[in-house]
Amino acid sequence: MSAAAATVADGAAATGVVGRILASRFVAVTVVAVAIIAVWYVGALLLNTPGEREADARAHLQPGFSEFVQRAWNQSRPVLPSPHQVGVELYKSVILLPPTSKRSLVYHAWVTLSSTVVGFAIGTLLGILLAAAIVHARTLDRSLMPWIVSSQTVPILAIAPMIIVVLAAINITGLLPKAIISTYLSFFPVTVGMVKGLRSPDPMHVDIMHTYNASRWQVFWKLRLPSALPFLFVSMKVAVAASLVGAIVGELPTGAVAGLGARLLTGSYYGQTVQMWAALVVASLLAGALVGSVGIVQRIVLARMGIARR
Amino acid sequence: MSAQRDAWQAWAALVCFVAALAMPLTVAGGGQLYLLGGGTRSILVALIILLAVVAAIRPAGRAVADLLLAVAAVATVAWALISLPKVEARPELGYWALVASAWLLCWRLVANLSVVDGRGMRARLLRIAVPVVFGLTVLFLWEVLVRGFAVSPVLLPPPSAVWARLTGSVPLLFDDFRQTFLKAVLAGYAIGCGAGFIVALLIDRVPFLKRGLLPIGNLVSALPMVGIAPIMVMWFGFDWPSKAAVVVVMTFFPMLVNTVVGLDAAERTERDLMQTYAADHRQTLIKLRLPAALPFIFNGLKINTTLALIGAIVAEFFGTPIVGMGFRISTAVGRLSIDMVWAEIAVAALAGSAFYGVMALVERACTFWHPSFRTRVN
Numbered sequence: 001m002s003a004a005a006a007t008v009a010d011g012a013a014a015t016g017v018v019g020r021i022l023a024s025r026f027v028a029v030t031v032v033a034v035a036i037i038a039v040w041y042v043g044a045l046l047l048n049t050p051g052e053r054e055a056d057a058r059a060h061l062q063p064g065f066s067e068f069v070q071r072a073w074n075q076s077r078p079v080l081p082s083p084h085q086v087g088v089e090l091y092k093s094v095i096l097l098p099p100t101s102k103r104s105l106v107y108h109a110w111v112t113l114s115s116t117v118v119g120f121a122i123g124t125l126l127g128i129l130l131a132a133a134i135v136h137a138r139t140l141d142r143s144l145m146p147w148i149v150s151s152q153t154v155p156i157l158a159i160a161p162m163i164i165v166v167l168a169a170i171n172i173t174g175l176l177p178k179a180i181i182s183t184y185l186s187f188f189p190v191t192v193g194m195v196k197g198l199r200s201p202d203p204m205h206v207d208i209m210h211t212y213n214a215s216r217w218q219v220f221w222k223l224r225l226p227s228a229l230p231f232l233f234v235s236m237k238v239a240v241a242a243s244l245v246g247a248i249v250g251e252l253p254t255g256a257v258a259g260l261g262a263r264l265l266t267g268s269y270y271g272q273t274v275q276m277w278a279a280l281v282v283a284s285l286l287a288g289a290l291v292g293s294v295g296i297v298q299r300i301v302l303a304r305m306g307i308a309r310r
Numbered sequence: 311m312s313a314q315r316d317a318w319q320a321w322a323a324l325v326c327f328v329a330a331l332a333m334p335l336t337v338a339g340g341g342q343l344y345l346l347g348g349g350t351r352s353i354l355v356a357l358i359i360l361l362a363v364v365a366a367i368r369p370a371g372r373a374v375a376d377l378l379l380a381v382a383a384v385a386t387v388a389w390a391l392i393s394l395p396k397v398e399a400r401p402e403l404g405y406w407a408l409v410a411s412a413w414l415l416c417w418r419l420v421a422n423l424s425v426v427d428g429r430g431m432r433a434r435l436l437r438i439a440v441p442v443v444f445g446l447t448v449l450f451l452w453e454v455l456v457r458g459f460a461v462s463p464v465l466l467p468p469p470s471a472v473w474a475r476l477t478g479s480v481p482l483l484f485d486d487f488r489q490t491f492l493k494a495v496l497a498g499y500a501i502g503c504g505a506g507f508i509v510a511l512l513i514d515r516v517p518f519l520k521r522g523l524l525p526i527g528n529l530v531s532a533l534p535m536v537g538i539a540p541i542m543v544m545w546f547g548f549d550w551p552s553k554a555a556v557v558v559v560m561t562f563f564p565m566l567v568n569t570v571v572g573l574d575a576a577e578r579t580e581r582d583l584m585q586t587y588a589a590d591h592r593q594t595l596i597k598l599r600l601p602a603a604l605p606f607i608f609n610g611l612k613i614n615t616t617l618a619l620i621g622a623i624v625a626e627f628f629g630t631p632i633v634g635m636g637f638r639i640s641t642a643v644g645r646l647s648i649d650m651v652w653a654e655i656a657v658a659a660l661a662g663s664a665f666y667g668v669m670a671l672v673e674r675a676c677t678f679w680h681p682s683f684r685t686r687v688n
Contacts, residue, residue, distance in 0.1 A: 025521050032522030047545075079545065139417075142424035142437070143444035153666035154659040155619035157536075158639055161627065162651045165643045169464055241532040248534050252627050260537075268540030268628055276541055284533045291532050 037083050041073070044082040048072040051079060081274045089278040102258070105282050111259040112247050113286060115175045119182020120243040120290075124236060126183065127190025134191070135198040135224070136216065148191055156185065160249045178250035178259075185246040186239035193235025197228030226305060233298035240290045248283060260286075319418040320379070326411035327358065327386070330404050358385050376422050383415035387450055394457060401458045409454050416447040467649040476653040482638075483657050490635040491661050493550040494622040498557025503614055505558070506565025507607070514573050515591070527567040535560045539625035553625040553634075560621040561614040568613075572606025573599050605680055608673035615665040619658060 052072045056063060063071060073082040081089075090105070097104040130148075134140045160181045167177040201223050209219045251261030260283045267276035361382035390405075390412050397405050423440045426433055449469050455461075456468040463471060476483070513519040539556050546552035576599045584594045626636025635654055642650035 025525065028518055028522035029525050030522075032519065032526055036526075139421040139424045142440045143420045144441075146441040147445065150663055153616055154662045155616060155623055157620045158623045158636070158655055158658050159651075161640055161643045162648060162655075165646070166465055166648065169646070237532070241534070245534045245536055248537060249624055249627075264537055264540050265628070268544065271544070273541070273544065280537045280541075283537050287533050288529060 040080075040083055044078065044080045045069060045072050047079040048075055051075065077271050078273055081277050085274050086277045086281060089274045090281060093275075093278060094282075105260075105263070105278060108258060108260050108263050108279070109282050109286055112244070112251065112261065112283075115178035115250070115259075116182050116240075116243045116247040116286075116290070118175065119179035119246065120186050120240050122179065123183040123186030123239060123243065124190050127187040127235075127239070128194055128232070130187070130191045131194030131198055132220065134195050136220075145195065148188060151188055152192065156188075157181075157246065157249055159184075160246065161252065164250055178247050181246040181250040182243035185242040189235045189238045189242065190232070193231045193238075194228055197231025198224045200231065201227045229301065229305065230307060233294065233302070236294050236298075237291050240294055241287055244283070244287050244290060319414045319421065323386075323411040323414035323418065326407045326414060330407035330411060354385065354389070358382050358389075361385075376419070379415065379419050379422060383412065383419050386412040386415055390454060391450070394454065397458070405458070409451075409458070413447065413451060416443065416450070420444050420447070464646050464648055467652060471649045472652040472656065475649040476656060479650075479653070483653065485633050486635045486638050486654065487657055487661065489550060489631075489633045490553070490622050490626065491619070494553035494625075494634075495557060495618045495665075497550070498554035498622065499561055499614060499618040501554070502558040502561030502618070503565045503611060506562045506610070507569050509562075510566050510569035510573065511595075514570065520570060524567065524570055527563045527570070530563045531567060535563075536621060536624045539621070540628045543625065543628045548629050548631055550634075553622045553630075556621040556625040557618045560617045564613050564617065565607075565610040568606045568610030569603060572603030575599075575606060576602035604673075604677045608669065608677065612666055612669050612673070615669055616662055619662050619665070623658065 049072060052068065052075065055075075056068075056071075072078075074085065075081075078085070093103060093105040097106075099106040099110070101107060134145055163181055164177045167173070167180070198220075205223055205227075206219065209223055214222070247259070248261040248264070251257075251259035252265055260279050263279040264276055267273070267279065361378045386408065390408050393405070393408075420440055420443050423436050423443065426436050452466075453468045453470055456466055513523055536556070538559055542555040542559070543552045546555050580598055580602075581594065584598050589597070623636040623639070626634045627640050630637040635658055638654050639651050642648070642654065
């Protein structure tokens with residue numbers, strides 16, 4: 001009886017395991033990612049075929065199918081580089097070269113990252129301060145807030161090249177102009193989110209602070225700010241991604257000196273597609289790392305405050 | 311409540327104004343500036359002072375006081391702007407006192423107007439008027455400060471120069487607008503959002519795909535997708551199709567994610583009800599789940615309006631025929647004609663807001679039943 005029960009339980013466990021594997025998000029994401037890479041390979045083959053045919057015809061080669069595929073996936077200037085080419089390029093420019101080399105992607109990523117982080121920090125601080133002012137001053141709320149909200153609909157990134165060139169005209173170059181672009185891209189979402197957050201406390205809680213005879217300052221520190229933190233982290237995730245975009249676009253008009261944006265631009269000038277894709281992958285990894293680290297800080301802070309993450 | 315305490319602005323404006331009368335406006339033409347000697351001008355001055363005092367002393371929220379304050383503010387601003395060409399060479403303390411008093415009066419006006427509360431036509435008009443007055447004040451200060459301190463037009467052109475450039479080159483700006491917005495943005499937006507929507511409907515039928523694609527879609531939405539711009543320019547050439555392709559890629563994932571999340575928005579009980587009616591998948595989709603998903607879908611559509619414009623403009627930085635907003639911005643920056651850049655940015659801002667506004671209006675027409683719109687009626 002017990003043995004029979006055990007086998008039945010085993011059977012249930014087996015389907016349970018298969019079901020759970022199929023149901024797990026990790027497996028699903030992995031499968032989809034693998035599928036995307038497969039589609040990428042097929043796409044690389046299709047897009048590189050015309051060029052490869054031409055090259056073969058010029059070289060009077062008649063490769064078999066598998067050899068043709070091999071060559072199409074390993075062109076030096078492909079229309080769409082295959083994933084392993086990008087991987088090799090990444091390995092070469094991240095691991096093999098020293099981080100100080102001008103061809104190392106670590107160096108370029110660092111240039112972009114530093115202005116992103118500086119701009120993001122200033123932008124977040126400004127956004128919080130402005131939100132605090134807006135919540136406490138009705139005049140600002142009525143007059144400035146509509147502009148901040150509508151500025152979200154404006155393609156504000158278009159100002160980036162102007163800021164770079166104008167600041168260069170008064171001899172401000174390097175990290176600061178890019179950081180300014182990141183600042184203004186990150187500060188709008190933070191302001192909007194924080195205004196919402198600082199207004200989020202339950203009116204009952206505000207009332208109870210009143211009955212404690214709490215000053216505005218105390219209400220702000222002990223009630224409004226803590227209850228705004230979940231909103232702050234959500235908007236910081238948006239803001240840090242926007243900062244990175246700002247820093248990359250800010251690197252375009254500087255004459256392509258350094259940074260991931262410059263790497264993209266030189267790649268497009270010289271037709272180095274593999275280099276562009278490698279820069280793009282690093283930019284994506286950077287974005288993922290930045291958003292992820294905001295997420296980690298969020299989890300730690302909210303856990304210590306005792307606010308469960310919803 | 312705070313109105314009484316804020317009355318200091320009007321008093322300060324009065325003090326500044328008296329100072330403006332007592333001190334010369336410019337180095338060169340000091341004579342005409344001790345204003346009480348002039349004819350019509352002195353009457354105007356006296357009027358302004360009187361109005362300012364009245365408006366400062368009367369409590370806020372009274373229509374008469376607000377009106378007087380508005381007249382005083384407009385008169386001071388007008389005076390400062392009219393005398394701007396005369397003092398442009400070397401404005402003196404008196405002129406800055408005048409500007410300060412104009413600024414304080416505008417501030418007071420905005421503060422007064424924002425106290426008004428409640429519903430009805432007047433409150434609604436004021437809710438629009440307050441940011442407009444604020445924006446005009448900023449424009450006024452920008453103009454006066456830039457021209458007063460003789461800031462180089464390479465650094466920051468005054469709004470009047472931008473306006474002159476804007477009205478002077480309408481055909482050029484319209485060509486850019488047509489190339490970037492009417493061709494690249496609209497085509498890319500329609501294809502990107504349409505594809506995102508259709509793919510969302512497809513993967514909605516396969517829970518496994520949904521679990522796998524949703525996190526990836528969320529991740530991709532945070533990536534710096536504008537980076538693909540140079541690649542698209544390589545693939546699709548210099549003209550607008552490459553920009554449209556960037557827009558397609560940028561708008562696809564936000565639309566996909568929002569639609570997939572929205573399709574889950576219908577409540578369990580509502581779906582059960584559809585099942586008891588023996589509704590098939592298509593009927594449930596059309597009659598229940600798509601309507602319930604509309605707020606999310608429109609959220610994606612609205613986010614994408616801005617993304618689409620950004621994608622098209624940035625893609626033009628990487629190569630374009632000799633027309634287009636991004637092209638114009640980058641070449642004007644190269645030639646240091648910053649007023650042209652600002653004019654183009656104004657067009658882009660207008661186009662972006664209008665695009666967003668149209669989407670918001672369509673949303674309102676389609677989701678009038680949603681609580682976020684319904685509450686306002688009662």
